[in-house]
Amino acid sequence: xxxxxxxxxxxxxxxxxxxxxxxxxxxxxxxxxxxxxxxxxxxxxxxxxxxxxxxxxxxxxxxxxxxxxxxxxxxxxxxxxxxxxxxxxxxxxxxxxxxxxxxxxxxxxxxxxxxxxxxxxxxxxxxxxxxxxxxxxxxxxxxxxxxxxxxxxxxxxxxxxxxxxxxxxxxxxxxxxxxxxxxx
Numbered sequence: 237x238x239x240x241x242x243x244x245x246x247x248x249x250x251x252x253x254x255x256x257x258x259x260x261x262x263x264x265x266x267x268x269x270x271x272x273x274x275x276x277x278x279x280x281x282x283x284x285x286x287x288x289x290x291x292x293x294x295x296x297x298x299x300x301x302x303x304x305x306x307x308x309x310x311x312x313x314x315x316x317x318x319x320x321x322x323x324x325x326x327x328x329x330x331x332x333x334x335x336x337x338x339x340x341x342x343x344x345x346x347x348x349x350x351x352x353x354x355x356x357x358x359x360x361x362x363x364x365x366x367x368x369x370x371x372x373x374x375x376x377x378x379x380x381x382x383x384x385x386x387x388x389x390x391x392x393x394x395x396x397x398x399x400x401x402x403x404x405x406x407x408x409x410x411x412x413x414x415x416x417x418x419x420x
Contacts, residue, residue, distance in 0.1 A: 250313035251299025259309035327368035337364035369409035
């Protein structure tokens with residue numbers, strides 16, 4: 237049994253009045269790369285290896301549109317990471333990727349074992365995108381009912397199920413290092 241729990245919790249990064257990350261200054265710009273005023277969190281939630289946690293109906297959301305304005309404008313908010321679970325997911329790739337491609341506007345940090353994406357071709361829009369699950373040197377990991385979604389390419393859904401592009405992202409998860417006993 238878990239020692240801690242989070243139920244029916246929604247937390248949002250950006251996209252509300254008072255955050256200065258609204259349609260007034262972070263309106264969606266196709267192909268935008270360097271927008272420091274729209275860069276937000278380094279990490280939204282960190283669950284350490286010592287934590288025993290039960291989560292149900294938890295939604296950490298990087299705002300892709302603004303709910304505080306009548307037109308619900310789409311916005312660009314850039315986060316480096318959403319959830320780091322050292323032990324223990326619906327995830328969606330950032331709608332703006334592949335413009336800019338991951339990890340932009342941030343840089344990969346080796347100390348966090350961030351992916352580098354140096355094997356991605358510059359013309360491959362399905363490659364340099366954030367992973368839904370990234371496991372490095374993990375042991376005895378069981379993943380049940382994970383929802384890993386990628387619906388967009390640069391805010392456009394035309395990549396879904398077309399004859400030439402049957403997917404929007406090449407890889408939704410990465411497993412590397414001395415990883416053992418991973419069951420998905």
